Amino acid sequence: MSKYRKMSRPLGDKISIADGELTVPDQPVIPFIEGDGIGPDIWTAARRVLDAAVELAYGRAKRIQWFEIFAGEKAFHQYGEYLPDDTLTAIRDCSVAIKGPLTTPIGGGFRSLNVTLRQELDLYACIRPVRHFPGVPSPMLHPEKVDIVIFRENTEDVYAGIEWPAFSPGAKQMMDFLKQTFDISLRSDSGIGIKPMSATGSKRLVRRAIQYAIDERLPSVTLVHKGNILKYTEGAFRDWGYAVAQQEFEDDTIAEREVDAQVGAGKIIIKDRIADAMFQQLLLRPEDYSVLAMPNLNGDYFSDAAAAQVGGLGMAPGANIGDEAAVFEATHGSAPRYAGQDKVNPSSLILSGVMMLRHIGWRAAADLIVKGIEKSIVAGTVTYDLARQMQGAKLVKCSEFANEIVRHMKLMFPENRHAHS
Numbered sequence: 008m009s010k011y012r013k014m015s016r017p018l019g020d021k022i023s024i025a026d027g028e029l030t031v032p033d034q035p036v037i038p039f040i041e042g043d044g045i046g047p048d049i050w051t052a053a054r055r056v057l058d059a060a061v062e063l064a065y066g067r068a069k070r071i072q073w074f075e076i077f078a079g080e081k082a083f084h085q086y087g088e089y090l091p092d093d094t095l096t097a098i099r100d101c102s103v104a105i106k107g108p109l110t111t112p113i114g115g116g117f118r119s120l121n122v123t124l125r126q127e128l129d130l131y132a133c134i135r136p137v138r139h140f141p142g143v144p145s146p147m148l149h150p151e152k153v154d155i156v157i158f159r160e161n162t163e164d165v166y167a168g169i170e171w172p173a174f175s176p177g178a179k180q181m182m183d184f185l186k187q188t189f190d191i192s193l194r195s196d197s198g199i200g201i202k203p204m205s206a207t208g209s210k211r212l213v214r215r216a217i218q219y220a221i222d223e224r225l226p227s228v229t230l231v232h233k234g235n236i237l238k239y240t241e242g243a244f245r246d247w248g249y250a251v252a253q254q255e256f257e258d259d260t261i262a263e264r265e266v267d268a269q270v271g272a273g274k275i276i277i278k279d280r281i282a283d284a285m286f287q288q289l290l291l292r293p294e295d296y297s298v299l300a301m302p303n304l305n306g307d308y309f310s311d312a313a314a315a316q317v318g319g320l321g322m323a324p325g326a327n328i329g330d331e332a333a334v335f336e337a338t339h340g341s342a343p344r345y346a347g348q349d350k351v352n353p354s355s356l357i358l359s360g361v362m363m364l365r366h367i368g369w370r371a372a373a374d375l376i377v378k379g380i381e382k383s384i385v386a387g388t389v390t391y392d393l394a395r396q397m398q399g400a401k402l403v404k405c406s407e408f409a410n411e412i413v414r415h416m417k418l419m420f421p422e423n424r425h426a427h428s
């Protein structure tokens with residue numbers, strides 16, 4: 008019997024995961040969610056670029072078998088619900104998926120579809136690479152010095168959703184409990200939220216960040232925390248992070264405090280920074296940082312601030328990764344104002360596709376797309392969001408921007424020769 012209620016998986020092989028290692032066939036089935044609002048525009052553009060890059064890089068040897076799955080408004084039309092079980096089944100079944108932005112349904116009983124998706128699939132690491140593309144307008148004098156990857160914990164912290172409004176019975180009960188048990192008095196008109204952070208949640212996030220630095224040969228991992236004040240949550244995050252490095256990656260890492268001229272050469276340096284100081288460091292000495300690992304709330308603030316330094320969210324890709332599945336997604340929303348106008352910048356989703364290709368080991372195709380985007384922007388052919396800030400730019404539509412990327416990629420393959428992964 009099919010696992011699916013209303014759809015069936017296309018022919019092709021599945022990506023599988025065993026002991027954290029991915030096995031990727033040459034024609035993997037990869038589910039995609041088109042998304043709401045501008046989703047169809049940017050997905051069409053992204054798919055065209057991804058398929059072209061894979062074909063240029065590998066000829067007929069590799070190809071993605073796309074598998075449409077549904078969430079958001081399209082799902083509501085097909086299934087009468089915004090996040091059907093079929094969608095979760097497909098992502099679990101195929102291990103890797105990509106999605107466009109989803110409009111948060113109003114009154115649908117969801118905090119957000121994205122949050123639900125992350126919780127259901129336990130996608131505990133939110134990964135946001137932030138780098139500058141030459142030519143993209145930025146408020147910084149040297150935006151090219153920013154080249155970092157943020158690992159944000161996705162499941163704990165004040166985002167756990169454990170909170171009670173002021174004057175509610177829940178808040179009153181909590182206050183009574185605190186008074187009776189610990190003799191702690193709060194103002195009677197307080198709202199209350201809980202900030203849980205566990206060793207399990209912190210360690211698995213830092214483990215992934217260190218492994219990423221090893222795989223990508225990056226020089227450091229920085230734990231960003233507010234442990235000077237929040238000792239048993241954020242301070243513990245720092246301590247658990249150092250413990251993972253020392254206990255599980257002893258040969259590959261060294262704590263910054265132990266580094267001297269001789270010891271530590273070639274090892275990944277584990278640093279820690281207090282969150283507010285880290286915001287200054289990102290502005291003043293961004294070149295000193297590569298991988299950053301941080302709890303949920305710090306990561307929320309930090310990823311958007313970092314993206315703004317290099318030209319905004321339209322260019323920022325993202326991924327949500329767990330032990331069973333990885334979902335790659337544009338970091339911006341569904342911008343309903345621009346839906347169906349073939350107008351917006353598809354780079355965020357295309358670059359999320361680049362992350363996906365790297366995740367499955369198809370690096371030749373990923374590198375090709377990055378070069379194609381770089382060349383399109385340097386040539387000044389850009390969508391409205393960049394064109395309005397760049398002198399002498401040629402304004403192109405969303406689909407035309409994708410065509411430009413493909414054209415530049417083809418120019419890098421004059422005889423259509425094939426690279427190998």
Ligand code: NAD
Pocket residue numbers: 049107108109110111112121321336337338339340341342343344351352353354355392
């Ligand atoms: P938004 O990111 O959709 O849009 C804000 C503004 O950013 C737009 O009006 C536009 O000016 C600009 N923008 C966004 N994407 C762009 C692109 N690709 N190219 C050029 N300009 C772009 O944020 P919003 O208006 O607050 O949210 C709209 C809906 O999206 C809401 O329902 C929200 O809940 C949802 N949302 C979804 C996600 C997600 O799926 N990951 C993320 C954020 C918001």
